[in-house]
Amino acid sequence: MWRALFLLVALLATAKSEYKYETLWFKVPLDHFGYQRNETFQIKYLVNEDYWDRGNGPIFFYTGNEGQIEVFAKHTGFMWDIAQEFRAKLVFAEHRYYGASMPFGNKSLDNKHIGYLTSAQALADYADLVNYLQGNAIKPPYPVIAFGGSYGGMLAAYFRMKYPHIVAGAIAASAPVHQFTGMVPCEVYNRIVTSSFKIVSGRCVDNIKSSWAVLRNFTKSSNNTAWLQKTWNLCDPPNTTSDVQTLIDFLQDMYGTLAMVNYPFESDFLMPLPAQPVRVVCQYVNKTFKDDKELLTGIGKVLDIYANYKKTNKCINYKSSSYGNLDASGWNYQACTEMVMPMCTTGLDDMFEKSPWNFTEFAEKCHKTYNVYPMEQAARIQYGGNRLQAASNIVLSNGLLDPWAGGGVLNTVSDTVVAVVIVDGAHHLDLMPQNPNDPGTVIEARKIHKQNIRKWINEYWK
Helix, strand or coil, X not given: CCCCCCXXXXXXXXXXXXXXXXXXXXXXXXXXXXCCCCCEEEEEEEEECCCCCCXXXXXXXXXXXXXXXXXXXXXXXXXXXXXXXXXXXXXXXXCCCCCCCCCCHHHCCCCCCHHHCCHHXXXXXXXXXXXXXXXXXXXXXXXXXXXXXXXXXXXXXXHHHHCCCCCCEEEEECCCCCCCXXXXXXXXXXXXXHHHHHHHCHHHHHHHHHHHHHHHHHCCCHHHHHHHHHHXXXXXXXXXXXHHHHHHHHHHHHHHHHHHCXXXXXXXXXXXXXXXXXHHHHCCCCCCCCCHHHHHHXXXXXXXXXXXXXXXXXXXXXXXXXXXXXXXXXXXXXXXXXXXXXXXECCCCCXXXXXXXXXXXXXXXXXXXXXXXXXXXXXXXXXXXXXXXXXXXXXXXXXXXXXXXXXXXXXXXXXXXXXXXXXXXXXXXXXXXXXXXXXXXXXXXXXXXXXXXXXXXHHHCC
């Protein structure tokens, strides 16, 4: 559970076509908040001006999250779909320490250099970049609307909150701004994962739940681990207790990802997956199995859909800390410092083994890995937690099929901090390109987004 929990948050569906943009670079300070280090480095940003009205068209600004920015630009179709309607300039900014925006090159993620990877530093990068795009004008000429999904959605909301003079409004999709200590139960994420599977089949859930004990017992024999490696097409057999735990962690992350990206169309953001992947994989475990091998064969077919749907991988590397297409290697450091998001399972209301949240154990693991201790309350104190009444011009949208909705804002806070609930939507489906299979609820959500964007732009010009 500890590894790359929120990595799996940053997921979007395949774009309808290749989008065109210019790749540019912008110099930012290494440290925006101190005066003893004057180093600078460059962050990448992508620009499209095909439909921009240079007279008074807005700037649509994507607050890049944990990965290379080209991936988010390619898959955030909503911004591209409405650019012509709003005559907008599109900008996608890459988050420091991700993609190619590395302050210290290939040494950036070393413990000696990683300390300037924070959300506050990234937001300050974005503020400087927007100021530059506005021509450093005292009275900025263009309204700026921030967009983001998952951690990027959190950043979009925080960007408006921290820099309201720079950002006119924010569309924050699937942003778990409440997923912090004491704000939501630590089991809520995995409870929703289970619910997404249970909607398809209660037997599917029961078989997955029973598979953990079966797998642990089965792998006690070396003959069985060799069979499992061959049947599941694993790169390495799970020969040790540590290997078995790593494999179980991988499987649990797999179920969470399948629930998050349970879209009504084929997608390929992290890895290629079919439409309605939860329904697809449940067909392999929706029966009464005669023995353990038959059950594990079914689980192996689920694993094959998840990790090798297009049959492009020679084997499944369950030991990889960053599986799939998105390079988010820095996220574990953020989770070990400011973005502490408690996760647990009860084994009662979910389909997983019981695993309580233990902050002390988590903190020691962070210290062993990065030589840092987490600041458990940092994000809540910096960004308001569930006290957002002073904020304004933010739409927080969540799909109820999305496990991260448990940490999202599901009730409207005020006239200007609005919650949009998409009953049959998975993880920030509303930011994806239009698709013939879109449910009516996401179509309506996008209409609400556009109404708010139009209102914010009009208010800017008053």
